[in-house]
Amino acid sequence: MWGVIRQKTQSIRPAFSAIRHFSSAAKEITVREALNTALDEEMSADPKVFLMGEEVGxxxxxxxxxxxxxxxxxxxxxxxxxxxxxxFAGIGVGAAYYGLRPVVEFMTFNFSMQAIDHIINSAAKSNYMSAGQISVPIVFRGxxxxxxxxGAQHSQCYASWYASCPGLKVLTPYSSEDARGLLKAAIRDPDPVVFLENELLYGESFPVSAEVLDSSFCLPIGKAKIEREGKDVTITAYSKMVGFALKAAEILAKEGISAEVINLRSIRPLDRSTINTSVRKTNRLVTVEEGFPQHGVGAEICTSVIEESFGYLDAPVERIAxxxxxxxxxxxxxxxxxxxxxDIVRAAKRACHRSVPLVAAA
Amino acid sequence: MSFTATKFAPSPLPLSSTTPRSNDKPLSFSFDHSKANPSSSSFLGSTRKLLRFRAPAKPRSSSPVAAVLLQQTSNLLITKEEGLELYEDMILGRFFEDKCAEMYYRGKMFGFVHLYNGQEAVSTGFIKLLKKEDYVVSTYRDHVHALSKGVSSRAVMSELFGKATGCCRGQGGSMHMFSKEHNMLGGFAFIGEGIPVATGAAFSSKYRREVLNQADADQVTLAFFGDGTCNNGQFYECLNMAALWKLPIVFVVENNLWAIGMSHLRATSDPQIWKKGPAFGMPGVHVDGMDVLKVREVAKEAIGRARRGEGPTLVECETYRFRGHSLADPDELRDPAEKEYYAARDPITALKQYLAENNLASEQELKAIEKKIDEILDDAVEFADNSPLPPRSQLLENVFADPKGFGIGPDGKYRCEDPKFTEGTAQV
Structure with missing residues (x-):
């Protein structure tokens, strides 16, 4: 059961790349503020939006x-x-059937396991089963x-679990910009969205442009973001691991390896195009995720690259999980x-130099 | 919205046991309609404005436990030995949790630490009546249940320190205390999760006795959980099956009135949880959970019923946690008057008083117990501190009972046969 609101000592500093489309590092807000303001603005804009969950009030x-x-x-x-x-997850789904736009907060996504029947069987499938008559515009977030x-019950990643289910959209914000833009997109979206935040990022501050702070700001669902451009190896990551990947890229840069870091933002739909375009440029791929390795997000990305860009790969895909x-x-x-x-640095070097003999990973 | 506040108005929470004692202090909560803000919405959460803590004006004489089938026991008195045993267990629970808070703030333990202070009468009152073979299933607030069941302070403290000598070798942590030896079937971190598991343990006892003809399989299972859980479906599903199959289980609700920051009265349509027992065909009992002797009396009967094969009992123990939900809960929503009211009814103080008034123990004897527990805990901390961290190889152990489940490696052999697997250097 939930116990602590705490800031982790380890800090994950964002790395800034030139490709950010806003120039001046104007204002910084935390991911917590970004989520709070996004909720606030969407509730203000649409009276059909409501928030329910444990201890939200x-x-x-x-x-x-x-x-x-x-x-x-x-x-x-x-x-x-x-x-x-x-x-309450089921009540949210029922409310969404009839035109409301519920935002259901799970205190943590671990607790969503108790509601997974409604997420998978009620929310994700209704539009299909009803032949498009009943859509379910609901957001499950936490x-x-x-x-x-x-410990084991409170510490796991559900990205690949939910991403394997047709009918669900799965978003994984990293920065404050992601949090604001994606949560707004999720609330406005006509389909059920699983919105996976990260407790350890809530207190992190990120610079945001005036555009991001505007109440009309919204990000497209299904588009990844290139957080840092590079030419030697592509690193895909989502949520907290984006920060790790950017850190790794900094270290790699000092050793002459130019890594391109892709913040997936959306696990489903997956931005195969951005990933493949990058891999065709760098010819190497390292996938990073916190979840379990088997049948994970990395496995799906790897498959996409094998299917679409096999001939471009200069090294086996490295999977960090x-x-x-x-x-x-x-x-x-x-x-x-x-x-x-x-681990990311090591894998990227392996991909670039093949200096470490190939070990068949799990 | 057309909901009205009256829908949420509960009857006063009763607080009396099957056998009234002279120091009964009944308590009632009530909505204070006069303070209602007429302009505020009447929908769900709006009742917050109506909730006011009210200390009782006068004792209630009528017993609210009409549905209860418990027989009156003739004698409330405990023996000196029993009294000292209860006192020692409660002191152990209290001092252990205080030590946890100290160690948490000193950075020796981490993550979520939920302390049991104030609720000791429930753990002690119930678990000290169990045999070693009986089962206990707990929640995330599980340290003291484990201690009462006999798991050593060293093993629990070490677990909290994340050391290899912990009762789960550092793999479980604060919310997951398991001990097969003591039939402590775990702390479960999710609301309601432990109840079906406990019901399953009770099922296994019945199955062993009736299907496998093991005549001595008369274990009783105690399922501990809180008031918040009683709004969860798993609670109702298991009350039904336990009664349906007459399982040897006691459902022990530790109603401390708060689920983190959610008042029980704001979360439950009918806050008298004990009433849900009769609805499923089992006795429901309400007991003063701040009085270990009353708890023990009710527990004796409920455990006896289960042991005799007469089926489950639902016991609602009205208690209070003296600390926040966890060590990082700012605990801003509970009324100071409410906290004071319960602080004055500290179960340990009450037992101490009872022992003194009945000449069951001297001040020196009680002091000696406290000193002994202090020493046990100092030893436990020292032991935990000096214990080794789990070795790297442990990361890959215990995932499967048969480690072949890890699969077949590139050499065609089971990965667990790779020397690197046990060295902890295999790729994972």
Missing amino acids: EYQGAYKISKGLLDKYGPDRVLDTPITEAG PNGAAAGV GADVPMPYAANLERMAVPQIE
């Missing part, structure tokens, strides 16, 4: 994402629910992925179980 959100919204929109639109994921020191074990509690084991920056 009086407690101001377990992670304070909904801070101030109860006071502003009242208890009719910011609903504290009992601890009944299956119940923190996802490895946290710190909370969480260890193939439930998350251990002990801090030293936990560190070994999640990807580290040095």
